[in-house]
Structure formats: structure tokens, C-alpha cells
Amino acid sequence: MAVDAASIDLPASPGVYLFKTAEGRVLYVGKATRLNERIRSYFATNPDRHMIPELVARADDVECIVTTTPQEALILERQLIREHKPRFNSMLKDDKSYPYLVLTNEQFPRIMYTRHPPKKAHRWGPFPNAGAAKQVMQLLRRHFGIRDCKELLPQGCLAMHIGLCTGPCINGEGYAEQVRAVKKILDGEATELLEELGEKMDVCSSEMQFERAGYYRDLIRSIRTTIGQHVVSSKLYRDCDAIGFAEQGDLAALVVLHADDGVVKGQEVWPFVHRGDIGETVSRFISEHYVHRRPPRLLLTPTPLLDGLQQWLDERRGTTVEVRTPMRGDMVTL
Known part of the structure; x- marks a missing residue:
């Protein structure tokens, strides 16, 4: 059954949208600053791209994943495209992925x-603002003397001799x-x-x-930009399901957001009529949801x-499931 745009309750928030078939196959993944305006544009008389009429004709559902910021939507869009490989998306090449900051296990x-x-x-990452991330890495090298050379040299490297590395x-x-x-x-934890x-x-x-003061001002901005961890990609979520509940009358x-290896993979939504206790409803849902699937490491x-x-x-x-009811921080946002 084709999608009826007028019957969909669309959020006026930033996020990612997925056009799907009745079987749940993802046809297209997109991002938007305002989901309601972007999705409704697909059903306009004169669509802005030639593939849109075929996409709309094939789709049976449109799913939305709301994010806190447009930047998070940008990252999540790339991750979902790599995960589902939708036929209507131009696949993103590896050399256009976002950078990470890394400390090696040596x-x-x-x-x-x-x-x-x-x-x-x-x-840490991925970071949409690649320039800020690179500037922060250079600052950390200078400030803490962390090495970046591929080999340990018995006589020391150039970076050590010019004071960029503690050797x-x-x-x-x-x-x-x-x-x-x-x-x-x-x-x-960058307060100090x-x-x-x-x-x-x-x-x-x-x-x-003033020029030097401006340099420090920009450096402070870069640090704040870089260390602001994205909920859509975090080291906290190594095999995690986040269950959300919303009601109106x-x-x-109930929404289950799946994350694996630190990356949000997608979500499932179950609408229903609710007149009972939220705790009982959530617990009953969990007992049914994981009957035929293995529970995650973190719930x-x-x-x-x-x-x-x-x-x-x-x-x-077959092992302990860590269950948390977060009250603050990134986990509440997720």
C-alpha cells in the first residue's frame, strides 16, 4: 500500500527518515533539519529529483528517527546508508567518511x-567538523607530548627534539x-x-x-566542538538496545533503538492503545520482544x-544483561 503523506504524523525536528517496503526493506535514507517539511516535499507535484516518483510508488512506509541536532542526523544518515545499502541512495565512498581521533593500543x-x-x-568520533578535530589533536600533542610516529626510534624522533613529543x-x-x-x-572532562x-x-x-587572544578563543571552540560526543556514535553502546516510551491520551x-559496536543501526516502533501502568507495559513488552531474539549486553x-x-x-x-534506567547524560538522550 502506497504511503499517504497526509496520514503520517511527522515531527518538526532534525533527524533521519527511511522509506521502506511492506517487508521492512529500506529503499532510501535521508536527513533533514525539519523532518515534516522534507518528507512532505517528496509528495509535491514537481519533485526536485527524477528518482522520487518511483521511490514514492515503491514505498509502503516512512520511518523517522529524531536526533538532537542536524549534525547528528548527518552522521546517522551515513551510518544507516552503510548498514542498509538502500537502492535509491548513492553509496558513500570510504574516502568521504568522517574522521576519528584515536589512541592506539600499544x-x-x-x-x-x-x-x-x-x-x-x-x-572518538566520527567528527563532522574535521578541521576542529585535527586542531584538537595537534593541541593534545603539544600539551601532553603524545607520540604520533609509527615506529619507536632508539635515538628519538624529530618531534621529540623540537618538543612535540615526550620521547x-x-x-x-x-x-x-x-x-x-x-x-x-x-x-x-576538559574543564581544567x-x-x-x-x-x-x-x-x-x-x-x-588580540590576534593571539583570537587564536585561544578559536582553540577553545574547537575543543568544545570536538569533545561534544554524539549520541549516535559513542563508545558506551557496544551491543545496546534503548527502549523509549511516549503517550498522548x-x-x-514503544521504540527500540539498536546500537552495535558504538553505532546506531536503526529502530523499531510499536504503536498501541495504552491505559495501564507504564512500568508494567514496558516490562510486558520486553518479555515478549526478547522471546525470539537474544537480549543485548546493555538494555x-x-x-x-x-x-x-x-x-x-x-x-x-546466557550471561548478565546490564539493565539501566538512566536519569541524566547521553544515555537519557539516546
Whole structure:
């Protein structure tokens, strides 16, 4: 059955939309700053792209995933295109993917700016603002002396001799502590560094060194841009289902957002008539949803589970399922 745009309740929010067949196959993934306006444009008399009439004719459903910002929608769109490979999308090539900041898993970790992070490395991103991410990496190298060379040289490298690296290849004492400090900053704990840069900016401004003050101002902006972790891609979500609940009068919907290896893969939505207790409804849904599928390692729920359900989930998975009811932070946003 073809999609009826007039019958769809579309959010006026940024996000990603998926045109699907009745069987659930994804035909097209797109992003929008305002989902309602963008999706309705597909049903206009004069569509802006030649493939739209065929897409609309083949689609039986349009699914929306709301994001906090248009930047998150941009990242999620790329991830879903790579995941589903929709026939109406021009496939994104690897060399146009967003970059990551990486600390390698070596005795003396090196910092990297790369679009293809190595396995087992600590990674942050992807970052739409590639310039800001690169500037932050350079700052962290200078400030903490983290190596970026591919090999440890017994005589030291050029970066060490000009003061950009502490030279762990010659003396690794204290290097692990510096690496831990960099990890904290990339995890978002950058208050001390930002305060230090802010003080330098104020000093330069008071001494009429406005160009230098502007440099520190831009650096502070880059750090804040880079360490603002995206909910759509986070190291917190390594095999995770996030269950959301919304209601309006007697109508309600449960949404399961799937994330694996730190990347949101998609969502499932179940609308229904609701007149009971939210906790009972969510627990009953969980007990039905995971009858024929393995529960994830991490399960985020809007309400605590009823007694006995935790043990049942553990038995279904064969190991402990970590169940959280988040009250603040990125997990609430997810």
C-alpha cells in the first residue's frame, strides 16, 4: 500500500527518515533539519529529483528517527546508508567518511587522526567538523607530548627534539599518566584545560595581543566542538538496545533503538492503545520482544523492570544483561 503523506504524523525536528517496503526493506535514507517539511516535499507535484516518483510508488512506509541536532542526523544518515545499502541512495565512498581521533593500543600509545581507525584502538568520533578535530589533536600533542610516529626510534624522533613529543622511545616514565589525561579530555572532562586556555586568552587580550587572544578563543571552540560526543556514535553502546516510551491520551508507542559496536543501526516502533501502568507495559513488552531474539549486553529502559524479568533476560542471553534506567547524560538522550 502506497504511503499517504497526509496520514503520517511527522515531527518538526532534525533527524533521519527511511522509506521502506511492506517487508521492512529500506529503499532510501535521508536527513533533514525539519523532518515534516522534507518528507512532505517528496509528495509535491514537481519533485526536485527524477528518482522520487518511483521511490514514492515503491514505498509502503516512512520511518523517522529524531536526533538532537542536524549534525547528528548527518552522521546517522551515513551510518544507516552503510548498514542498509538502500537502492535509491548513492553509496558513500570510504574516502568521504568522517574522521576519528584515536589512541592506539600499544605499550606507548600514539595519537592519530584517521578515517579508518585500527581495531582495538580507543577511538572518538566520527567528527563532522574535521578541521576542529585535527586542531584538537595537534593541541593534545603539544600539551601532553603524545607520540604520533609509527615506529619507536632508539635515538628519538624529530618531534621529540623540537618538543612535540615526550620521547617514550627513550624514556617512558610518566607517559601512561599523560595518555590517561588525554583520554579524560576526549571523554569530555576538559574543564581544567579549557580554564587554562581561557586564562591565556584573557592575558593576551589585556596585553592588546588580540590576534593571539583570537587564536585561544578559536582553540577553545574547537575543543568544545570536538569533545561534544554524539549520541549516535559513542563508545558506551557496544551491543545496546534503548527502549523509549511516549503517550498522548490513550495512544502510545514503544521504540527500540539498536546500537552495535558504538553505532546506531536503526529502530523499531510499536504503536498501541495504552491505559495501564507504564512500568508494567514496558516490562510486558520486553518479555515478549526478547522471546525470539537474544537480549543485548546493555538494555536502557524508561522505567525499572518488574521483579523476575532481570533473571529471565540473563537466562535468555546466557550471561548478565546490564539493565539501566538512566536519569541524566547521553544515555537519557539516546
